[in-house]
Amino acid sequence: MVGVNAAIWSHPWDLVDEGPAQAASRLAALGIDEVNLATTMHSVQTLNPHNPERKTFFADASEYFQPDWNRYGEITPDVNETMGEDDWLAEIAAGFEGTPVDLNSWGATFHSSRQGQRHPDATLTSPFGDSLVFGLCPSNPDVQEFGIEMTGDLGDRDIFETVEMELADYQYGTGYGWHHQEFFHRLGRLAEFLFGLCFCEHCQDNARAAGVDVEHARRSARAGLTDRFEGRIAHDTDVGGWLMEHPEVFAYADARRETLTDLFGSFDDVLGDTDFGYYFKMGGLGDDRMGVEHSWKHGLDLAGMSQYMDEATVLAYHSDPTVVRDDVHTTRSLVDAPVRAGILAGDPIVHSRAQLREQVDAAVDAGADSLSFYGYGVIPERNLDWIGDVLATL
Numbered sequence: 001m002v003g004v005n006a007a008i009w010s011h012p013w014d015l016v017d018e019g020p021a022q023a024a025s026r027l028a029a030l031g032i033d034e035v036n037l038a039t040t041m042h043s044v045q046t047l048n049p050h051n052p053e054r055k056t057f058f059a060d061a062s063e064y065f066q067p068d069w070n071r072y073g074e075i076t077p078d079v080n081e082t083m084g085e086d087d088w089l090a091e092i093a094a095g096f097e098g099t100p101v102d103l104n105s106w107g108a109t110f111h112s113s114r115q116g117q118r119h120p121d122a123t124l125t126s127p128f129g130d131s132l133v134f135g136l137c138p139s140n141p142d143v144q145e146f147g148i149e150m151t152g153d154l155g156d157r158d159i160f161e162t163v164e165m166e167l168a169d170y171q172y173g174t175g176y177g178w179h180h181q182e183f184f185h186r187l188g189r190l191a192e193f194l195f196g197l198c199f200c201e202h203c204q205d206n207a208r209a210a211g212v213d214v215e216h217a218r219r220s221a222r223a224g225l226t227d228r229f230e231g232r233i234a235h236d237t238d239v240g241g242w243l244m245e246h247p248e249v250f251a252y253a254d255a256r257r258e259t260l261t262d263l264f265g266s267f268d269d270v271l272g273d274t275d276f277g278y279y280f281k282m283g284g285l286g287d288d289r290m291g292v293e294h295s296w297k298h299g300l301d302l303a304g305m306s307q308y309m310d311e312a313t314v315l316a317y318h319s320d321p322t323v324v325r326d327d328v329h330t331t332r333s334l335v336d337a338p339v340r341a342g343i344l345a346g347d348p349i350v351h352s353r354a355q356l357r358e359q360v361d362a363a364v365d366a367g368a369d370s371l372s373f374y375g376y377g378v379i380p381e382r383n384l385d386w387i388g389d390v391l392a393t394l
Helices: 012-018 020-030 088-096 113-118 141-155 188-195 201-209 214-229 239-245 247-254 256-271 292-298 302-306 321-334 353-365 381-392
Strands: 005-010 034-041 044-047 056-059 102-107 123-125 131-136 160-165 275-280 311-315 339-344 370-374
Touching: 005 012, 005 381, 012 020, 012 034, 012 088, 020 088, 020 381, 034 088, 088 102, 102 141, 113 131, 141 160, 141 256, 160 256, 160 311, 188 214, 188 239, 201 214, 201 256, 214 247, 239 247, 247 256, 247 292, 256 275, 256 302, 292 321, 311 321, 321 339, 321 353, 339 353, 353 370, 353 381
Parallel strands: 005 034, 005 370, 034 102, 102 160, 160 275, 275 311, 311 339, 339 370
Antiparallel strands: 044 056, 123 131
């Protein structure tokens, strides 16, 4: 086994509170080569075990840099209120300059409940017409412009080796959860997929242009959801089997692939010489049953995207290291780009140095080209030591 490139995800407040130069020195000593720095994030509360200034941080969906406002159109960035008029990105970049640790941008570009509430006409829309405020729809021209300009805004700063993105796609029907979410019904994968199948005017127009009977597709999607609500179909109904019986819904979902592939091409174009990376994780945290091969449910065409990606990160957050191995292996078989394995180095996945070593060994043995660990400020000191110990033995 040989050494591999290793990165760690970090929120900006943890680096700023510790002091960016001090944090960079500490990370280098652990064997970390890169920091995937959150530049735009969904709403979050973090627990920060070793932060010297605060042990928790609350934030609505927001950006953690001062944008070039002249770039943006109808949808504009939301600068984090705690950061205010400061520029955490500039402060961190200055502190990391001259150190052996590089910076990557990490952003959940379209997963913003704040933007969704401000721009309900730009959100994903359920088959029943509900605005799913947690996610902006990639078919919407204003959303596309926002994503392209933010990508270019970050890339033009000459700070980052790679601009890495997640959830710049059609996401999940329940949006990875909501504060005090009240769902007293088990949707299952089919209903989750159908509820998040976007029927905004732009998705409908794209599907009609592809020859899809949109109204038939919407009626079928609504009927499928109602059947699940009323218990007429089981929660574990096979998605593929159901779609074979409802080909108009499959055709509607399939029409989204070209939209996303073209959008990813625009991201790559605006970045120029800066690398472009994307994150893949199709299940919830610790879901050992649903891998990257399900990415079509988010409208992602892996073969088409490969021409634009310089790196694919599979978020292999599984307690069973054999599933980590399978995730990496499957991603390598489906994506024509270097594959980075994302490892959650804390609860509920990893509780010991030995467990972390098993995770890393599984990823590397499956052919991972590099590793990313989650995450610097949110795991305890001892877990950081485990990362250093494991990397020292690779």
